[in-house]
Amino acid sequence: GELGFLAGHTYLLAELQRKEQDLNFLSALGDGVANLGTSEALATVQAAMRTHKPRGYAWYRNTAEAIGSVENPDGVKALKDLFKENQSNNELIRNVLARIDHNHTLKAAPEYAEWVRDATLDEAYPENIRAEMMETLEQGKSKEVQAALVAIADKTTSDRLKSTAKHLLETNFAGKAPPAPAHAPAPKK
16 A cells, blocks of 8 residues: 555655564565655665665565665666676566566656666676566657667667567557667867
8 A cells, every 4th residue: 555644654764774674574665665756765775775685685685676666767776786786686687677567657767768778788687687678668658768779779789689679669669760869069170
């Protein structure tokens, strides 16, 4: 349910950061805080990740996954940092992507499409993870999503990613011309 009153918000924020918090509650508390959608909520999830990481991987994972639920465009930077720190952790990344799939606020942010473009083109991530990242743009119809998919289709070395990007472009932007590439300004004399 939704907690639309200050006392409920305060309770969630405090409980998520509590050092002795039970592992079984961390995931739900993290998502509850993330769904508040405020900058304070994002900062609390990040602080809780630092608090619970020394307790072990399960505590860290259950807290970190909430970054995908943060209903705020500011969450894009946190996602970028989390994914860079955990590039080879398919379990964590997939769990975060599952939360992103339901986070329409985040997916609608122009910064999100730009991040997905950059992450999908970053070959440090396994191809299957890059494909799953790109698939979070599946329902996007914005010019930023279109530009991201055009860039992926043009620049990726993966046939799988190129094919998926082209398919998403055909499905979501049929009949629309892709955005023109930005031209560099003329050098000043």
